[in-house]
Amino acid sequence: MPDFPPQQVQRRVDDSAADMGTLVDLGLAEEQPTPQYEGLFLEPDLPPFEEPA
Numbered sequence: 001m002p003d004f005p006p007q008q009v010q011r012r013v014d015d016s017a018a019d020m021g022t023l024v025d026l027g028l029a030e031e032q033p034t035p036q037y038e039g040l041f042l043e044p045d046l047p048p049f050e051e052p053a
Contacts, residue, residue, distance in 0.1 A: 023029035 020029060020032065024031050
């Protein structure tokens, strides 16, 4: 199998929107809701930890 010479990677800048904020501003996407975590987790009422002497 012949060895192929390494190919050069060509990078180019396109005109696409790079973030969700830009997509929302352009009307191309809907704004995503912010998750609400308050009240989801129950924290036990434990006394403060004391190290054994």
